[in-house]
Amino acid sequence: MTTDSKFHHVDPKADVQPIIEMRNIEKHFGRVIALAGVSFDVRPGECHCLLGDNGAGKSTFIKTMSGVHQPTSGEIFFEGKPLHFDDPRDAITAGIATVHQHLAMIPLMSVSRNFFMGNEPTHKVAGISFLDKKKADEVTMEEMRKMGINLRGPDQAVGTLSGGERQTVAIARAVYFGAKILILDEPTSALGVRQTSNVLATIDRVRKQGIGVVFISHNVRHALAVGDRFTVLNRGKTLGTATRGEITPEELQDLMAGGQELAQLEGSLGGTV
Amino acid sequence: MANAAQPTAKSDERVKEISAFRNALIRPELGGIVGTVAVFTFFLLFAFDSGMFSSQGFMNWSVVSAQFMIIAVGACLLMIAGEFDLSVGSMIGFAGMMIAIFSVTYGWPVWIAIMATFVLCTAIGAFNGWIVVRTGLPSFIVTLAFLFILRGFTIFLPQVIERKTIIGGIIDVSEGDWLAPVFGGKILGGLFTWLGEAGIISTFERGTKAGQPVVDGIPMLIVWAIVLIIFGHVLLTKTKFGNWIFAAGGDAEAARNSGVPVNRVKILMFMFTAFCATVFAVCQVMEFGSAGADRGLLKEFEAIIAVVIGGALLTGGYGSVLGAALGALIFGVVQQGLFFAGVESSLFRVFLGVILLGAVILNTYIRRIITGER
Numbered sequence A: 001m002t003t004d005s006k007f008h009h010v011d012p013k014a015d016v017q018p019i020i021e022m023r024n025i026e027k028h029f030g031r032v033i034a035l036a037g038v039s040f041d042v043r044p045g046e047c048h049c050l051l052g053d054n055g056a057g058k059s060t061f062i063k064t065m066s067g068v069h070q071p072t073s074g075e076i077f078f079e080g081k082p083l084h085f086d087d088p089r090d091a092i093t094a095g096i097a098t099v100h101q102h103l104a105m106i107p108l109m110s111v112s113r114n115f116f117m118g119n120e121p122t123h124k125v126a127g128i129s130f131l132d133k134k135k136a137d138e139v140t141m142e143e144m145r146k147m148g149i150n151l152r153g154p155d156q157a158v159g160t161l162s163g164g165e166r167q168t169v170a171i172a173r174a175v176y177f178g179a180k181i182l183i184l185d186e187p188t189s190a191l192g193v194r195q196t197s198n199v200l201a202t203i204d205r206v207r208k209q210g211i212g213v214v215f216i217s218h219n220v221r222h223a224l225a226v227g228d229r230f231t232v233l234n235r236g237k238t239l240g241t242a243t244r245g246e247i248t249p250e251e252l253q254d255l256m257a258g259g260q261e262l263a264q265l266e267g268s269l270g271g272t273v
Numbered sequence B: 001m002a003n004a005a006q007p008t009a010k011s012d013e014r015v016k017e018i019s020a021f022r023n024a025l026i027r028p029e030l031g032g033i034v035g036t037v038a039v040f041t042f043f044l045l046f047a048f049d050s051g052m053f054s055s056q057g058f059m060n061w062s063v064v065s066a067q068f069m070i071i072a073v074g075a076c077l078l079m080i081a082g083e084f085d086l087s088v089g090s091m092i093g094f095a096g097m098m099i100a101i102f103s104v105t106y107g108w109p110v111w112i113a114i115m116a117t118f119v120l121c122t123a124i125g126a127f128n129g130w131i132v133v134r135t136g137l138p139s140f141i142v143t144l145a146f147l148f149i150l151r152g153f154t155i156f157l158p159q160v161i162e163r164k165t166i167i168g169g170i171i172d173v174s175e176g177d178w179l180a181p182v183f184g185g186k187i188l189g190g191l192f193t194w195l196g197e198a199g200i201i202s203t204f205e206r207g208t209k210a211g212q213p214v215v216d217g218i219p220m221l222i223v224w225a226i227v228l229i230i231f232g233h234v235l236l237t238k239t240k241f242g243n244w245i246f247a248a249g250g251d252a253e254a255a256r257n258s259g260v261p262v263n264r265v266k267i268l269m270f271m272f273t274a275f276c277a278t279v280f281a282v283c284q285v286m287e288f289g290s291a292g293a294d295r296g297l298l299k300e301f302e303a304i305i306a307v308v309i310g311g312a313l314l315t316g317g318y319g320s321v322l323g324a325a326l327g328a329l330i331f332g333v334v335q336q337g338l339f340f341a342g343v344e345s346s347l348f349r350v351f352l353g354v355i356l357l358g359a360v361i362l363n364t365y366i367r368r369i370i371t372g373e374r
């Protein structure tokens, strides 16, 4: 595996102001310290990968970024100004769209109802505000077509879509609502090869529109395929951030596993991990 | 990964096209529609001469169905929002008793008694909902507690205040009140008189009412049922809030993460369920002229059964108000139809159990088709 990829990567310029900057974020759940001081930033048009093993705190960290959790301590700067999110609505309004690991879509609801969930278009009839279903359906069909998904109809239930298609619906939704930052929590972990490459291609397309993408994965190959920068999280702490080209897949893999253990394991397995 | 960048617009050839028949199955009202057709066919064939389809018989099962419909609408929206309310029956008894106490015992004007009862009962509904969203406990347990609490008060209060368990005299005190007829009155009396004179519907042949139609108008109870069904259906399918109801019940966590105010939606649905129970109670009190401590027994289950027959999933996130209304209609027609047909009434319970089981199995099957689970 080389670090070559067909995607065109931006030069991560250090002088571009980050859209969001998180400094020394800590999050405690009772006696569990899930995050012990994590710093992270996202610049426009880059794909910043957040890597780490299961339980490293990746999901917890992005939840403090998307308003689901309030950090126990630490600072958040949004476009240079300090900001505090009380709930997910605040973060969504600010332009942070999140596709959560397990809970992105509601299978029983139609694609169009899911697409506009929490952001329903309305029109007034006789002074009463009604759901603008026609608009919702048209936009959904159009956006899905752009993403390469042919729906049977806007009323098709999300439950009938494949895992990759669901991720794509969620991403399309975020982009449509003008997200400045798109957070994807392990979008590829449950997908097969074809679906994974579709999602990675979508990430690339989104990034080209100037949106900052946070791509969480515990798969180094997926991350290296699209990432511009890589931050590794281990047991609630950052092990550092590397720029594309500065680091080899092997080094990244070692960092994720916390160094030595994997090196030893690799010896005994003959370099197959 | 050579061609990964091109989105593949072709659908997966291994996903079988869903046949038109199966597509038609995928609607929550299916069970309700099939059941309604079956039930009417059955009674038209086997009980046509029983008087069930005379104007009087028609009104008889319509009123019973309308009662079920009123509580089913509330239970339906609440179930789609992912919760239950087992205190509906006790709430009916409690609301009726409060109206009687306020108006008869305390002598308040009836309209104030009715309004105070609505405020009190929806507040209790809100409290139910608040406990559920605050503690995260299953609504089954929380509202089971209220089933006992409210029923206890409904028996206790009239005994302390009036030394009896039934308070009557409501018809007298509501004489001339402006709000009482909104629940206890009838509309379209003129139309029915005309229909009677034209010989289209039957009239009394003897006595003081000779010449007047046997059915002299549509009870407000039926009007309330229709209004609530239309309101519930429009709210659920045609508004932003309706989408939030589906989302809250489909997956509360996912809905919250998308910015849906799930707690507010759930609490409001508990309040609406309490409101529907109170409508039921007021109509009943106005019809009987009294409030009894045992009113509304088992109504919560009847409401839930009607909703499930109407295609809603017990797990939330899926269902239809129109389906629930059909479920209530099936309920009312069968209950009264068996009575007209002279069938032993205990068999109604057998029917209920069987149809409930059938409906739940059908719903689970539909759910699998929708979500693609196995």
Ligand SMILES: Nc1ncnc2c1ncn2[C@@H]1O[C@H](COP(=O)(O)OP(=O)(O)O)[C@@H](O)[C@H]1O
Residues within 6 Å of the ligand: A029, A032, A033, A034, A052, A053, A054, A055, A056, A057, A058, A059, A060, A061
């Ligand atoms: N709501 C919570 N309450 C208590 N502990 C939690 C909660 N959420 C996460 N944790 C703990 O925080 C740690 C990090 O979890 P998570 O962020 O989900 O890891 P990752 O996404 O990297 O796999 C785990 O040990 C997990 O058990």
Ligand SMILES: [Mg+2]
Residues within 6 Å of the ligand: A058, A059, A060, A101, A185, A186
């Ligand atoms: Mg995670």
